[in-house]
Amino acid sequence: VQLQASGGGLVQPGGSLRLSCTASGRTFGNLGWFRQVQGKAREFVAAIKWSGGSTRYADSVKGRFTISKDTAKKTGYLQMNSLKPEDTGVYYCAARLTTIIWGYMDDQQQYDFWGQGTQVTVSS
Numbered sequence: 001v002q003l004q005a006s007g008g009g010l011v012q013p014g015g016s017l018r019l020s021c022t023a024s025g026r027t028f029g030n031l032g033w034f035r036q037v038q039g040k041a042r043e044f045v046a047a048i049k050w051s052g053g054s055t056r057y058a059d060s061v062k063g064r065f066t067i068s069k070d071t072a073k074k075t076g077y078l079q080m081n082s083l084k085p086e087d088t089g090v091y092y093c094a095a096r097l098t099t100i101i102w103g104y105m106d107d108q109q110q111y112d113f114w115g116q117g118t119q120v121t122v123s124s
Contacts, residue, residue, distance in 0.1 A: 001025040001113040005093045008118030011083055015122070019078040021093030021115055029099030031076040033067065034108055035089040035120070042092070046078060047105035056105040061087075083122045090117040 007019040021031065032047035046057045046067040055067050066079040076093060094111035104110050 001028055001095050001097070003093050003095060003113055003115035005091065005115040005118045008091060008120045010121045010123065012124050013084060013122055015083050016079070016081045017083065017120060019080070019091055019093075019118060019120075021076040021078075023074040023076075023095060026097070027074075028095040028097050028113075030096045030105060030111075031067075031069065032094045032096075032105060032108070032111055033076075033078045033091060034094060035087075035091045036117075037089040042108060044106040044108065045091070048076065049099060049102075049105075051099065054102060056102055058106070080120070083120075085122045088120060088122050091120050092117045 002024045004022045011017050030049055033045040034042050035045050036042040044058050048055045048067045048069055064082045069076045093115040095113045096111045100110050
């Protein structure tokens with residue numbers, strides 16, 4: 001599975017961005033989004049079960065971010081609204097070949113493939 005993330009950019013606080021993650025190759029069980037701020041560990045943002053669509057979010061983004069998918073296009077999305085400066089970072093999408101349950105969706109060790117990352121900067 002190869003993953004291509006896109007859609008990052010510079011946005012003012014309160015603004016919105018939509019990230020995309022397009023996959024090629026075999027199908028997979030879960031798609032996740034993680035982010036990393038320079039100097040800090042990579043952290044979980046959101047994840048979705050590819051078949052069925054159950055989702056999980058980090059507490060810090062609940063109510064502001066929405067993860068979704070288009071299975072026909074093999075593309076996952078992360079709609080980010082009400083962005084804050086602390087949302088700044090490099091956003092990575094990741095895929096796991098077999099489906100994992102909700103309780104493990106936030107564990108980056110569970111993911112098999114990673115995209116190259118896209119920079120999101122929230123600043124006035």
